[in-house]
Amino acid sequence: MLGCVIHGPGDLRVAELPTPEPGPGEALVAVRYGGVCGSDLHYWRHGGVGDFLLEEPMVLGHEVVGTVLGYGSPDASGPAVGTAVAVHPATPCGVCPECADGRRNICRDTRYLGSAARFPHVQGGFAARVVVPADQLRPLPAGLALRRAALAEPLSVALHAVRRAGQVAGKHVLVTGAGPIGCLVVAAAKAAGAAQVTVTDLLPAALRYATAAGADTVVRADDPSDPGWPAEADVAVEASGVAAGLETCLRLVRRGGVVVQLGMLPPGQSPFAGNLVVSREIELRGAFRFDTEFDDALELLAAEPAFDGLVSAVVPLREAESAFALAADRGRSCKVLLDFAS
Structure with missing residues (x-):
C-alpha cells in the first residue's frame, strides 16, 4: 500500500509500505480522506512540532476517516465491516493521574497517531490502510459524508x-x-x-x-x-x-x-x-487536543452543511507534497485533504 512518510525537514515521501494486519482488539480501516494539519506541516518544514522532534521516519496524519475492513479477532466489538467511520487518534493509558482525573487528553503516556512525542514514534494514518484499537472507531451519524467528517479531529x-x-x-x-x-x-x-x-x-x-x-x-x-x-x-x-x-x-x-x-x-x-x-x-x-469532544464534533458536522466550505482542496495521495505546499499557503487554502481512494 502507499503511505505518506516524513524523513526529516523537507523530506516527505509517498512510499510503498507493508499492509498492516490487525491484532486482538484492533480494527483495519481503509482510509479515504486525511486532513493535513498544522502539526503535519511543522514536521514537514522543521522536522518537529514544538518540543516533539523526529528521530526516525514516521507516517504522518491523525485526521483520518474511512471504512471498516475487518477486525483482528472474530469476537471483536465495533462498527460492522463496511461502516463509514472517523478515527479518534488518541490512545490514553487509562491509569495515570490525569486519566484518573478525567483529563485523558493530557495523559502522560498517551499514544497519538502521527506523533513524535514518544520514541518509537506513533505511526500515523496517512496510509491506504491503518490499524487502530477498535474502540477508537466512531460510526458517522446519518447523512454525514466522509469528506466533511474529515474535519472531526480539528x-x-x-x-x-x-x-x-x-x-x-x-x-x-x-x-x-x-x-x-x-x-x-x-x-x-x-x-x-x-x-x-x-x-x-x-x-x-x-x-x-x-x-x-x-x-x-x-x-x-x-x-x-x-x-x-x-x-x-x-x-x-x-x-x-x-x-x-x-x-x-x-x-x-x-x-x-x-x-x-x-x-x-x-x-x-x-x-x-x-x-x-x-x-x-x-x-x-x-488547551491541548481533546477527548469526548470527538463525538460532539461528529454530531455538529452532521447538522451543519456549511462546514463543507472550509475544505478548500482535495488532493490525491501521490501528490502529497503539492498538497502540503498548498496547505502551507494560507493565502490559497483553508483545510486541505489527501484522497487515498485515488
Whole structure:
C-alpha cells in the first residue's frame, strides 16, 4: 500500500509500505480522506512540532476517516465491516493521574497517531490502510459524508478550546489566527452561544474563511486603524501559534477575562506579557487536543452543511507534497485533504 512518510525537514515521501494486519482488539480501516494539519506541516518544514522532534521516519496524519475492513479477532466489538467511520487518534493509558482525573487528553503516556512525542514514534494514518484499537472507531451519524467528517479531529480541538474558556454564551469572543483551527474555533464558539466573535489575521483570504465559519467581525492584525478592533472581549482564544497573537489576546481581553492558548508556540522561550495577567487578574489557560469532544464534533458536522466550505482542496495521495505546499499557503487554502481512494 502507499503511505505518506516524513524523513526529516523537507523530506516527505509517498512510499510503498507493508499492509498492516490487525491484532486482538484492533480494527483495519481503509482510509479515504486525511486532513493535513498544522502539526503535519511543522514536521514537514522543521522536522518537529514544538518540543516533539523526529528521530526516525514516521507516517504522518491523525485526521483520518474511512471504512471498516475487518477486525483482528472474530469476537471483536465495533462498527460492522463496511461502516463509514472517523478515527479518534488518541490512545490514553487509562491509569495515570490525569486519566484518573478525567483529563485523558493530557495523559502522560498517551499514544497519538502521527506523533513524535514518544520514541518509537506513533505511526500515523496517512496510509491506504491503518490499524487502530477498535474502540477508537466512531460510526458517522446519518447523512454525514466522509469528506466533511474529515474535519472531526480539528473541530474537536476547537470544541475543547472553547470549553476550556468556560461559559461563552452571550459573550464576546476574540480569536487570533484564522487558519483551519481558528476558523473552527469560530464555529465552536457560535455553536456554544457566543453573541459576538471577532477574528484577527494577516491574510484577507484567511479572514474570508473565518467569515464563512460564522465570524461577526474580521480584523487585519497588521492594521491598528481597522475599525473592527474591539475595545475589549470577554474571552480570547489564541489560535495562531505566535507570540504576537498571545500579546493581542492579553491586551484586549477584559479585566478578569479568560485567555485560552491553543496555538502551539515555537520551541524555547516566547515573550509573554505576564504583568497583564497579574494586574488584570486574567486567567490564562492551555488547551491541548481533546477527548469526548470527538463525538460532539461528529454530531455538529452532521447538522451543519456549511462546514463543507472550509475544505478548500482535495488532493490525491501521490501528490502529497503539492498538497502540503498548498496547505502551507494560507493565502490559497483553508483545510486541505489527501484522497487515498485515488
